[in-house]
Amino acid sequence: MSIERYDIVIVGAGPVGLLLSTCLARWGYKIKHIDMRPVPTVTGRADGIQPRSLDLLRNMGLKRAIMANEPAKVYEVAFWDPSDKSKGIHRTGTWASCPKFIDARYPFTTLLHQGLIERVFIADLEQHGVKIQRPWRITGFSSDGVDKQYPVEVNLAHVDGDEQETVRAKYLFSGEGARSFVREQLKVGITHKDPIAHVWGVMDGVVRTNFPDIKMKCTIHSDAGSIMVIPREANMVRLYIQVASSTDPDWDPRKTATTEQVQETAKKILAPYWIEWDRIEWYSVYPIGQGIADRYTLDERVFMGGDCCHTHSPKAGQGMNTAFLDAQNLAWKIHHVESGFADRSILKSYESERKLIAENLLNFDAQYAKLFSQRQPSAGEVGGASKHVTGEESEKEVEENEFIKMFKASCEFTSGYGVAYNENIFNWSDAHPAKSSLFLSQKAGSTTQRPGRILSPATVTRVADANVVHLEQEIPLNGSYRIYLFAGKPLVTKKAVNDFAANLKKKGSFFSSYTRPDVDQVSYHERHNPHSLFFTINTIFNAKRPDIEVRTLLPELLARYFDHVYADDIWDQRVPNASAAAHAKMGLSEDEGGVVIVRPDGYVGCAVKLVEGSGTVDALNEYFASFCTKSFGGERPQL
């Protein structure tokens, strides 16, 4: 019997495995996806979708299905502390969960139980022919290279043990969670950054109470202990209670507490307010220590992601979000290697990019834990912080202290917008092998966009149908690089735009080197990838929509992206005096424009001046040559 071959075997159908599977299934890969659990998550577990993750889910076309579950939305966080005279707790202050200084489309956290989120992915997977095989587990694997194309052998078994299967794959991915068979087999160690561990009690339920902030996210300190309140869908509320800490004199990681004990403690903490439970949906007590895997892969064939690689406290709602972004990061890189676009070496950047984020997360988590466990912000400090972030106050603000700085930094991090990948082959910097003098940089003030950071959101008018759209969402998560041609004023840039197109078209450019093999048979209705599966081009003019005649103004190559031509004619409160708000937000000349290259995951790759002649495309040839499988423009730049 011949062994079945897959592009990838994915173990674990939690957030990280499902997002990876969903991307790869849409891009046509053959997937074996297993999970040990007989059914998706029924109750409890992760529940917080941060603003940046919601952008991602929308980019995948899944946001509407998520929102159909009517999740709770957290816009503000309230802090409660013991009052002076032992009369129980009082509110010290509140602040925005995603303040205005962060330019977010959705400035709130979406709270929904993990099972409902998993089901959205599973429904999408089924539409693409992938069914999770349950309850199955991995029993062994070897990256033996016996078959060069499918170098990994994987042994799978029904959890009952009465069925086995051996398959070969190009890749194996473990999204198994904190207890990972794959990680153990690879003997990859876990480094504990913060030696402090905690036992947490988590309780989801429907309550009655006169506590006024029960529908807000709250951190409550009292003489009777501390608690975190998180509103949930379906009128539920989640309470996190710290049951034990390794700093306790009688520390016991197996310490537990009954629901009744937790309820009693909650009642004491919330005094003078009362609280009663109508029902409890889920209750669990579990120890959590901070940990980070030393490696995410050993050979770029067997990968790990999600909780398998990083564990931390649940308080900031980061687990699922970090898992999503792990998976997204890996998905397009595997795709670019397997489709022949990028050099296999790019797979190393999965670990280097994502491990950095996990380290930041753990550092943040440790600071956050310290902040909320040991220090109670005074009303004055909180007032200062929230004043600052509303952005509606004059410049005469209270001086920022360490606490406010930490607060601001954490808001950006917890929202997901603080993610900043270091400079590397994808994220251009002075150190990048591409040396053209036309690259723009934040440091030099020639653009606001920083490579390795998410593209700024901008609202524009689509020329084809006059729809007001979100520019950053116009290209779905389709594995393509996103070329944003900010074309300034048509009369100013006419030659530069024509030259840009002519040089893209030239044989040997990064663009034409990856022309679709079926380019002559591409459907008239193909909107995103008429020329290449790896690039979609958006053109944004500083002009009114009715003045943009796409087929007159743009050379044929660019006009082919008819549904991706935009008028930068929507006023934006953040740049109130700009005549072309999207240009202004990108920090580009409103007259002369510029080109921004965005990675398939929405992070900025580089920005280049738009000039007459071949310079702009030359610079991009250099940029792409640093990781693509072909050399461009006649000569490959020195690496």
Place this chain on the structure above:
Amino acid sequence: MSIERYDIVIVGAGPVGLLLSTCLARWGYKIKHIDMRPVPTVTGRADGIQPRSLDLLRNMGLKRAIMANEPAKVYEVAFWDPSDKSKGIHRTGTWASCPKFIDARYPFTTLLHQGLIERVFIADLEQHGVKIQRPWRITGFSSDGVDKQYPVEVNLAHVDGDEQETVRAKYLFSGEGARSFVREQLKVGITHKDPIAHVWGVMDGVVRTNFPDIKMKCTIHSDAGSIMVIPREANMVRLYIQVASSTDPDWDPRKTATTEQVQETAKKILAPYWIEWDRIEWYSVYPIGQGIADRYTLDERVFMGGDCCHTHSPKAGQGMNTAFLDAQNLAWKIHHVESGFADRSILKSYESERKLIAENLLNFDAQYAKLFSQRQPSAGEVGGASKHVTGEESEKEVEENEFIKMFKASCEFTSGYGVAYNENIFNWSDAHPAKSSLFLSQKAGSTTQRPGRILSPATVTRVADANVVHLEQEIPLNGSYRIYLFAGKPLVTKKAVNDFAANLKKKGSFFSSYTRPDVDQVSYHERHNPHSLFFTINTIFNAKRPDIEVRTLLPELLARYFDHVYADDIWDQRVPNASAAAHAKMGLSEDEGGVVIVRPDGYVGCAVKLVEGSGTVDALNEYFASFCTKSFGGERPQL
């Protein structure tokens, strides 16, 4: 065998029947709903959801399911006319389909085929236990009053004729469409306002073309004829072609045209652009004359609505929208009568309110037809109009000519926001029996809200969870009157707010007279109707959210609406200098507030000054006494 009894028999499962059925099913009525067709609409028919209708669908919780079908959205309309030198057509201008001077949440038309819309309603109905009985038709009825409670006997039969059923009902509703058995039996005549009739060809399909506005709504005049282009979901486009007109010398209402003929005509009209069809989804030729039923009901037991009562050209996309609003208007009135809240005489207002709108629609339709069939706007006029409506130009505008005025008036009408019911018992005016001097009026400049018009939208912050919400959507379409207590500044209105609550609470007030019989057993979790099934109270303060302590600031009665307390702290571009934008948009004092009473369908009933003492509630007692079943405040005002 005893005869089955229903609250209502609804004939026809098109937009009007389905919306009525959906409302009444949610409010607990027993419904028999039949339709002659074996299945919902498969292709073609109506497809335009106007901005106001989208508000309504959202208020019913159905918008997300509609949008999940990825409808096309029309933001602008383009006008094409013959060019001077017979070189085919050229664009004369474009303008907003719902310009900025209209304060719309969703300033676009949503295009989706009727069958997909019907399915959204049908799914909702099934959740409430109503299944459309198909294919069944009505064969007879009599409002014989033999049974006083169920005065209407209705005979139904399977379309094959092999099954019959006779039932009794409180009401019979015909949503049968233009050919109505019920209307014929009632001998209700049709009045033809505009004697001109047309034969229309309608074609839905997927096309390839270089015509640049194929994804916009377009009106195209050419020497070869006229055509209307409407984009659709799933990359389709609908073309309306006028095949014949009763003004033609050879007028024949049975004139037809084949798909090939229409395609050939379209090609000629669109020259110099080319167009080809990939596939045709639907094609139909049908004659349409303007007509309006003389009566919508004879006895307030047998009602009609939708196309059954008004037919007109399909060009402005009004049919389904008018049908929705017919149904919504009737639904809550039947509910208020059957639940004992309002006097049976209010049912007369269904015809008086909705027939007026149909008359406006037909007048508009005739003007519209004239405008687009006979007069071709010059580029200058169009420029003036679109300049005006963007609202971004200085005051120095071109003087408005008749054409621009007609354009502005029609935009408001076609968006659905132009609907203005006349003064009557619901829509307060100087002529209303309620004579308190505290009523505010648009005429006197004491409010911007006009009774009989939709409440202005306003964005506020919900105090309970800090969510930024749309105030006009906060109460679902639940059959309740919406009491908006704009409470101004807490320190200024403290006594007035307390007095308002105390007088609501008083025995014999309009509010306490309709206390729920189960008021002592109402769930803690009831958000909208804790005291009465007929009222929900919103309180909006001119204060920052964190400064609003609901249970301290509000008396117990108002604090019970904990999820309906708001901070008027969101900046609004339309009233940029207001400190409390929602107050300002309502034209109320930002310090002293005011009370706005909104009918269950979202139209303003009246506005009253908020004063200390009993005056505010006294005025409302007078207002409600004019149509409620009880008298209030000790004495019933003279009618």
